[in-house]
Amino acid sequence: MMGRTPMTKEQKLEKILNDFELFCLNFVxxxxxxxxxxxxxxxxxQRYFVDNASRFNIILKPRQLGFTTLSLAYxxxxxxxxxxxxxxxxxxxxxxxxxxx
Numbered sequence: 458m459m460g461r462t463p464m465t466k467e468q469k470l471e472k473i474l475n476d477f478e479l480f481c482l483n484f485v486x487x488x489x490x491x492x493x494x495x496x497x498x499x500x501x502x503q504r505y506f507v508d509n510a511s512r513f514n515i516i517l518k519p520r521q522l523g524f525t526t527l528s529l530a531y532x533x534x535x536x537x538x539x540x541x542x543x544x545x546x547x548x549x550x551x552x553x554x555x556x557x558x
Contacts, residue, residue, distance in 0.1 A: 477507065477534050484537075485530045503527045 464472070473479045478499060485497040499507065502522045506514075516524055532544035 474538050477531065478504075480534045480537075481530050485533065487526055497526065497530055499527070 473483050481497040481499065483496070486494050487497045489495050500523055503524070506516070506524070506527065529546075532546075535542045535544060
């Protein structure tokens with residue numbers, strides 16, 4: 458029985474760039490509640506949203522579910538993978554729009 462041919466670096470990169478979750482796991486780091494820098498792995502609520510999102514979505518955003526982090530990671534993925542794309546962060550006060558960075 459023959460094994461699969463290993464993927465080239467280019468094939469691996471293409472696979473990662475074409476999958477938002479893989480992009481987050483490989484290229485997005487967050488600071489966890491213990492202060493450690495860790496790969497961004499979706500939690501249950503984030504995964505549900507990504508799996509069920511449509512073109513327009515309204516999030517009644519409770520705190521600490523990670524939707525700000527998810528939104529920033531998505532904006533980064535779009536900027537990296539879609540030429541000439543634009544992302545915008547809007548907030549009722551400037552400090553809350555700057556805090557996640």
